[in-house]
Amino acid sequence: MNDLRRKLLGAAAILLLKPFAALAAAWNKDAFGAKTPQDALTGIGVGSPAPSKDLVIEAPQIAENGAVVPIEISSAIAGTTAIAVIIEKNPFPLAARFDFQNGALPYVKLNVKMNETCDVRAVAIAGARHYTATKEIKVTIGGCGG
Amino acid sequence: MKFALLSLLALAAPAAWSEPGLQDVEKVLQRDFKPRGQATMDRVRQDGLQRLCTETGNSPPAGVAKALEADQMKSIAFPAGSLVGDWRRGEKIAQGGRGMTWSDKPGAPADGSCYNCHQLSPAEVSYGTLGPSLLGFGKTRGDGADVQHYVYGKIFNAKAYNLCSQMPRLGHSGTLTPEQIKDLVGLLLDPASPVNQ
Amino acid sequence: MPGPMKMRATLGSGHTDVRVLMTHPMETGQRKDAEGKAVPMHFIQNLTVKVNGRTVVEAQISQAVSRNPVFSFRVRGGAKGDKVEVSWLDNHGESNKTETAVA
């Protein structure tokens, strides 16, 4: 196969992929690929967030199974425009980032996977200010384990 | 009066079916179960102990129980020397729940499923309660030869001590090796084991 | 073809509750199938919630979200009949969407 043909095929592929690429561009590859909680924070542009009682994580302290851990996060911090969820001991700690606009309240409930017992960290972004809250969730073994 | 008598008769009329006996149940099991992996059909055939415990609702007459417990005791081959193995390995064996099912690889080392029913190390909060808590077991009893002997024997064949115990005969059934049982004895009795902290 | 989605949007006190279920394997890339072959990573990356055509939530998610994801959101105000639309896009370029009217 000659070089020109390969290049042409490549160009065609890029053209075909373009619509998807444009859509998928909003996925923060660096932050989601980060292997430490700190790198994940850096990846979403958050330096050292301040602990806040107005950012509330509602979750069970004990999960019978790490495959589904329900977490509810709400922020009472004025001007909150985004909430991120970081699971500190997961191989890739950043689990999700939600951006709220046009009347969406800074609230989300979701189910996440947890590799082991650890802190779940919520981060709220309110303009240039960043806040955080954590909650430890124990992941246990349920059932017969066989 | 007549009406009442009639309905009584109707109740007393022979049912169109008869209550299944133990033999019938075993026939049903033979017909409706199939071997898979290491779970072969010989497992549905009850041994004398299983039969007696089923028939008596786990309360056999004391005399019979004593005799059969003595039989079970004969099945235990106590190794010579110290029976206290490595508690670290014991903790792993106690945590795991694999072994002896049709989905387990035949010949692969099995676990003890201990935490399914017992509390052991205080750090493990997910423990079952079907059996008694064994937290601090060696702390109160020491680790002398008698205690070692009792713990080894109980794990090897719990039925030698209590005929209709719900605890599996982990050594007798071929689930755990003598080495593994020693490691579990270590977990329970070693003063350094987390169980005794 | 992606499996079904299901959404419920109801009026709460001063806000609208949106709950959406989506069928998706959310594969981490770590799992092996019955034949022992590694199952490739396959997970939703983007999620968009719109009310009457206006985007209200834009989410980026990872493989750490549980299989068959469920999300709840809240939107200030709202009225019966408002049109809520949720769409997702995964790392294979597959997508799906559903819509419902606020009840």
Place this chain on the structure above:
Amino acid sequence: MRWPAILVALLLPLSAAAQDAKKEIQRYQRMIGDGSPVELFELQGEALWKKPQGPRQASLEKCDLGAGPGVLKGAYARLPRYFKDTDRVMDLESRLLHCMQTVQGRSAEEALKRVFGNEDRPSEMEYLSAYIAGRSRGVVISPGTRHPKEAQALELGRKLFFHRAGAWDFSCASCHGEEGKRIRMQDLPVLSNPRDARPVVATWPAYRVSNSQFKTMQWRLNDCYRQMRMPEPVFASEATVALNLFLTATGKGETYRGPGTKR
């Protein structure tokens, strides 16, 4: 006077911690129930129920689950029950198997090929049971117990429940026979006791979050026997239907509110 005080002081921290753990587990279970994808399985089950399949290219819409051909409302809540056309007591899965053969013309072998799904692909039985059981929400559970064959199955089920066998000497009652016990963190219902059996039969079949799959009652019994270190019960066999009838009859009178969500 000082004795009880010391006792209380000694016991309190432990029981308080145990109470907290129990409360947290209940919270966990409530939260996974709130965010359950069960409805997705019901939707796919409905599509499958209406999909023409098999040599006859027929859907299952003519299948008689006991309430008449195609009648789904409340049908699940009255299973297992005796069926005249087969002269057998049948549960949902055994009846579906029958319909796949008689209505759709499929072979038993083909219909039985994939009765339990896995993470890569759920089974037809799982989707269908989600949909059909869901059509009994709000209906009081009342399986058949009056026909002689039903009475006989019920008695066989009771016997099986207490029958000890297998490599580990277990019966169902080994784990489900004593009040207030648990395996690991999981409470064990005493399934021969109506109080415990009622909420269980009211919520199976169910979505299991531990493997993120929808599971049928036949699977539940199958996996119990696996953990009991027994050979495998034949799918939809008389033994499994009898055991299912025993459990369901013990829990009768409860209003069905499944499919549920389990650990």
